[in-house]
Amino acid sequence: GAVVSQHPSWVICKSGTSVKIECRSLDFQATTMFWYRQFPKQSLMLMATSNEGSKATYEQGVEKDKFLINHASLTLSTLTVTSAHPEDSSFYICSANRGDTEAFFGQGTRLTVV
């Protein structure tokens, strides 16, 4: 089946630094990818929709200058958390759509900002 790979799985960074998370669709082309954030034991929160070759669409309340999304190819989208702070510590998950009906999820990236 289709696989979406997210990297890294874990990252610890210092406050004020930036962290890049990659989301790759391994065996299909994804014109649309979604980025989510999940705090422990809470629901997934959609952050933004990433479309290949165009600017991402951010959900209300998500700072686009802080969470930079680049969907440069049909198999790769990246989320960069800029100037990270401890409150950005969370679990970030991507998903990639194959066609209109199938969504495949990455295993998530656990970000800890110290």
Added chain:
Amino acid sequence: GQNIDQPTEMTATEGAIVQINCTYQTSGFNGLFWYQQHAGEAPTFLSYNVLDGLEEKGRFSSFLSRSKGYSYLLLKELQMKDSASYLCAVLDSNYQLIWGAGTKLIIKP
């Protein structure tokens, strides 16, 4: 390895009740989620279970048995708008989400 199993597709009749099962084998357990996803849309959160038992929320209920590695989502009084994919996901001991492939639920009049 880690594994989540759920049926690929189910069909039910409007007004009826349907139960979607999910079995899991993961390295550790920190909770199980159910999500609903309509075609072309982002998934929406339905439920979270971390303790054994049944959690009811309106027409939707979710059950968990940790000893059996088993959960189900129960949908009552089915409506046409309930036609969607239902995803089961488990948080493992590293707080990574392990996803099932989803169950496509088709509601017929």
